[in-house]
Amino acid sequence: MKILVCITHVPDTTSKIQFTDNDTKFDKSGVQFIIGPYDDYALARAVELKDALGASLTVLNVGEADTEPTLRKALAIGADDAIRVNAFPTDALFVARQIAAIAKENSYDLILMGRESIDFNGGMVHGMVGELLGMPSISPVMKLDVEGETVKMAREIEGGKEYLEAKLPLIAGCQEPIAEWKIPNMRGIMSARTKPLNVVEAVDSEVATDVTAFKLPPAKGSVKLVDKDNVEELVKLLKNEAKVL
Amino acid sequence: MSILVYIEHAEGSVKKTSLEAVSFGKALADKTSGGEVIALALGSISDEALAIAGTAGASKVMHVADGNLDAGVIQAHADAVAQVYKQVGANTLVLSKSSLGDAVAARLAVKLDAGLVSNVVDLPDTTGGYKVKRSIYTGKAFAETTVNKDHKILAVKKNAVDLLTNGPEATVEKVSLSIADENFAAKITSTDKAEGEILLPEADVVVSGGRGMKGPENWGMIEELAKELGAATGCSKPVSDIGWRPHHEHVGQTGVKVAPTLYLAVGISGAIQHLAGVNSSKYIVVINKDPEAPFFKAADYGIVGDAFEVLPKLIEAVKAIK
Numbered sequence: 001m002k003i004l005v006c007i008t009h010v011p012d013t014t015s016k017i018q019f020t021d022n023d024t025k026f027d028k029s030g031v032q033f034i035i036g037p038y039d040d041y042a043l044a045r046a047v048e049l050k051d052a053l054g055a056s057l058t059v060l061n062v063g064e065a066d067t068e069p070t071l072r073k074a075l076a077i078g079a080d081d082a083i084r085v086n087a088f089p090t091d092a093l094f095v096a097r098q099i100a101a102i103a104k105e106n107s108y109d110l111i112l113m114g115r116e117s118i119d120f121n122g123g124m125v126h127g128m129v130g131e132l133l134g135m136p137s138i139s140p141v142m143k144l145d146v147e148g149e150t151v152k153m154a155r156e157i158e159g160g161k162e163y164l165e166a167k168l169p170l171i172a173g174c175q176e177p178i179a180e181w182k183i184p185n186m187r188g189i190m191s192a193r194t195k196p197l198n199v200v201e202a203v204d205s206e207v208a209t210d211v212t213a214f215k216l217p218p219a220k221g222s223v224k225l226v227d228k229d230n231v232e233e234l235v236k237l238l239k240n241e242a243k244v245l
Numbered sequence: 246m247s248i249l250v251y252i253e254h255a256e257g258s259v260k261k262t263s264l265e266a267v268s269f270g271k272a273l274a275d276k277t278s279g280g281e282v283i284a285l286a287l288g289s290i291s292d293e294a295l296a297i298a299g300t301a302g303a304s305k306v307m308h309v310a311d312g313n314l315d316a317g318v319i320q321a322h323a324d325a326v327a328q329v330y331k332q333v334g335a336n337t338l339v340l341s342k343s344s345l346g347d348a349v350a351a352r353l354a355v356k357l358d359a360g361l362v363s364n365v366v367d368l369p370d371t372t373g374g375y376k377v378k379r380s381i382y383t384g385k386a387f388a389e390t391t392v393n394k395d396h397k398i399l400a401v402k403k404n405a406v407d408l409l410t411n412g413p414e415a416t417v418e419k420v421s422l423s424i425a426d427e428n429f430a431a432k433i434t435s436t437d438k439a440e441g442e443i444l445l446p447e448a449d450v451v452v453s454g455g456r457g458m459k460g461p462e463n464w465g466m467i468e469e470l471a472k473e474l475g476a477a478t479g480c481s482k483p484v485s486d487i488g489w490r491p492h493h494e495h496v497g498q499t500g501v502k503v504a505p506t507l508y509l510a511v512g513i514s515g516a517i518q519h520l521a522g523v524n525s526s527k528y529i530v531v532i533n534k535d536p537e538a539p540f541f542k543a544a545d546y547g548i549v550g551d552a553f554e555v556l557p558k559l560i561e562a563v564k565a566i567k
Contacts, residue, residue, distance in 0.1 A: 017385040127351025136431040160438030166431035208360040213389040228550030231558040244507040
């Protein structure tokens with residue numbers, strides 16, 4: 001069995017978001033980049049499946065050379081090899097076309113990724129890859145077990161979950177609590193240095209959508225504090241000032 | 246040309262977030278001379294329940310009353326929407342962001358060769374090209390996105406436009422489609438869903454509790470306040486991690502992102518990951534005994550005080566204004 005996990009290279013969740021070049025570029029200064037938290041769940045589940053089923057595990061990122069430390073971290077966590085598609089990920093369809101091209105070449109049985117990236121939050125790439133490859137795409141998946149050719153999953157829906165079954169091959173966008181995040185150990189970190197990281201060029205894709213400017217939300221005004229012995233005042237403010245009650 | 250709005254329903258009614266998407270479609274049509282606004286519903290639901298889409302701005306509702314579509318099988322829904330989209334000659338598809346909507350929209354972008362923008366927070370600017378404002382970095386910023394395709398799909402965030410309620414009821418037109426078996430390859434075997442509750446991602450008011458509530462046995466107060474306010478209940482990540490509350494109530498960066506009119510947080514310090522899930526709320530109220538809690542910096546109103554003292558008084562005060 002062959003598993004592919006697609007990961008994003010995104011700012012740490014505590015990062016202060018700022019832009020440069022007249023609000024057209026993300027300001028990377030002082031920002032630490034990580035494996036996308038949802039992708040990290042997908043990777044953790046994939047490592048468990050690899051160990052349980054004796055599968056091979058490849059990680060993929062569409063990005064420029066500066067994403068390689070993130071791919072090395074995924075190798076340290078337990079992937080066997082890595083592929084970097086050498087291109088700036090312009091939009092979801094572009095990334096999906098790159099993943100689909102690699103997947104066609106290598107015929108993976110299971111393609112996992114996060115439910116969404118935490119930079120652009122689109123949550124579209126898994127569905128687009130599914131449509132491009134003619135496979136089911138299930139997201140957001142919070143539980144995934146492989147039994148022979150059958151994959152049993154739980155998918156989060158508003159107010160609960162639904163349980164699904166499908167045959168391999170398929171694509172899943174993952175989220176907690178599918179597995180616990182794995183922290184690389186020393187042996188993993190050492191072996192990651194020598195695991196293969198192949199760089200391939202991107203396939204052509206049109207630009208369906210592109211970001212022309214960024215904007216920060218307006219600064220929040222200061223909080224209006226109400227005394228704890230005068231709770232009625234809060235209700236009055238919500239009713240008469242905010243007009244939300 | 247027309248605008249097709251994919252609407253979802255639950256427990257026999259069209260979801261409010263879907264009605265907002267209809268109103269978004271109507272506002273878009275008015276702004277761009279975009280023609281007719283057609284709502285599309287899949288699966289079993291009554292005509293009376295669907296007619297309400299007219300009040301939100303649809304000129305008619307198309308209904309594929311196929312019981313096989315009752316369960317939200319992603320591929321099957323995508324296939325059905327694509328067929329109707331082509332049938333009516335639409336050039337824009339609008340839908341509300343949701344667990345099913347997101348998954349369906351992504352497949353449709355490929356099927357319809359369309360430019361898809363998600364987390365849309367405002368009507369597109371069409372003065373030069375087609376620019377859409379969307380929320381990114383989990384609500385910490387916005388991106389102006391230019392769509393270069395003739396066909397557009399807009400997945401709209403809650404509260405992007407005001408819900409219209411004054412239109413005439415729409416007529417419902419039945420459509421029958423043939424959906425190939427391969428679209429049902431993923432089978433939904435069962436669902437486990439809270440019935441009759443106000444659902445967190447769709448709620449106008451949310452009351453959330455954090456570790457400051459000290460234990461699951463104290464959630465009665467959160468639930469009582471929520472009931473008085475007609476609110477959904479939420480919680481912080483540590484609370485769902487230790488199992489005090491179910492995972493689908495976890496609000497934050499890796500949980501549910503809410504966009505209510507009023508978000509009320511009790512005993513939550515306001516870690517940046519929690520704020521990422523609530524920063525689209527119109528008003529935020531924070532109750533915390535620690536005056537240094539970072540949540541106060543993101544709040545509109547606050548009370549520095551012990552939850553166990555403040556909540557009972559707050560419940561009484563809310564009852565008193567009813």
